[in-house]
Amino acid sequence: MKKHIRAISLILILCFAAALISCEKTDHKKIAEEYAKLNKAVESGIDFTCYGEFNGAHVVMLNGVYPDALSEETVDGVTFYHSQIKSFDVYKNGKFYTLREAFDNGLLTHDNLVTLSESYNPERAGKYYTLNVIDLDNYIIERLNGTYKAGTSVTVKTEVLLDVDMIAYLNGESLGRQTAVLENDEYHWEFYFTMPECDSTLTFELSGGMF
Secondary structure (H helix, E strand, O other): OOOOOOOOOHHHHHHHHHHHHHHHHOOHHHHHHHHHHHOOOOHHHOOEEEEEEEOOEEEEEEOOOOOOOOEEEEEOOEEEEEOOOOOOEEEEOOEEEOHHHHHHOOOOOHHHHHHHHHHHOHHHOOOEEEEEEOOOOOOEOOOOOOEEEOOOEEEEEEOOOOOOEEEEEEOOEEEEEOEEEEEOOEEEEEEEEEOOOOOEEEEEEEEOOOO
């Protein structure tokens, strides 16, 4: 099957080459067969690009005509930017997963996502900075990453505390009081910030009430 590589530049082609060859030599035919079943098509009509293999899982994307519009998908704080409305599939052991499902099921790690992002969007590759979270009382209910790329939007979810307000601080600067959010018929609190270009520390402070 002829491989169609998105030729943005010679450098980009070289970045993808090793992953593409690896995919061709191992499971390219099997992935095409499974794609054909999934899309009710013949195998010979399936054309896809493999963007890398991680822990036996292949990150792939069907080639074809998609609407020309900028789109993104973000998983575990790592954002992938597409020039068209499309997304990755992850293939392993006869099954396809979305990028989010692959991460949630342990097929891809945070480091795998960072590596994929740096090769897929080399023009946006940047330095990742450490986020040190001081949460001695375990307020946070949804795990945060240990690192984020500068400019990444981060949402912090915490439990709801009665009769008090919570203030979050990033590097000593207040993010303001909590925002109450209803999700799955239950309330939690949220704080928001954009990761700065430096290693950062997130802390919490309670005010009001008896504590």
